[in-house]
């Protein structure tokens with residue numbers, strides 16, 4: 081198959097990851113690049129391209145119609161994260177990507193971001209403030225929601241999911257942050273390992289915008305320093321990608337679902353263990369915050 085990088089041919093891209101959820105970043109400050117889904121998919125292809133879970137275009141908000149609308153909400157959102165999944169589809173938000181985006185702005189000098197400092201990043205899900213603390217990044221991920229409403233939250237599920245490799249259908253809880261997630265609890269790590277995420281799960285009802293799927297095993301709580309902290313292990317099947325080694329919005333969804341299942345008194349702070357590392361999720365009322373690392377790995381020039 082011939083791979084065409086199209087308008088990206090000849091460009092220098094930067095690669096990076098957050099807990100091994102990996103991205104290619106392309107700088108397009110004035111919004112001159114009209115990317116097609118095929119071009120994004122060609123670059124993200126792990127055999128014929130650079131390889132990544134997603135592509136992030138780094139563009140000034142004022143250069144995009146959706147960015148201009150966002151600047152009316154938050155004039156500090158100078159830069160916009162134009163996020164595409166590996167198959168070229170658009171997504172509302174990427175929790176690992178927005179940390180890598182902030183780290184890219186800092187590393188390239190496009191934004192001053194000292195320790196303790198912060199930057200507002202425009203996304204399709206709204207403006208997101210990212211704060212650098214001790215080398216890690218904390219993202220105010222904004223308001224979360226459970227599309228099934230209070231009834232689903234109280235009952236703990238609003239969708240039935242069949243996952244290949246697991247014995248029988250499972251109850252899932254939908255969470256929006258604001259991209260769509262479905263969280264399914266499993267009893268133990270053996271079941272988590274048995275799930276065949278290379279095969280396609282089925283959902284009833286079928287989520288209209290598609291969904292990311294998080295399989296989680298709650299691992300208990302620890303209150304040693306006075307604040308209860310829960311721990312959960314997670315695997316994720318990302319919409320538009322496949323199984324990835326982490327998903328930031330997915331870790332928020334996982335923590336929110338496990339917290340709902342725990343009922344009153346469940347911790348607000350969760351360590352979420354993913355194949356690519358660990359992040360911390362803190363629920364603050366109707367908002368959720370995500371803390372984790374961000375790494376840049378290489379600059380690569382695409383051949384024409």
Ligand SMILES: N[C@@H](CCC[C@H](N)C(=O)O)C(=O)O
Nearest residue numbers: 171174175176259327328329
């Ligand atoms: N990996 C991201 C989520 C990327 C978008 C997702 N695949 C979707 O289509 O909603 C994250 O870290 O949140």
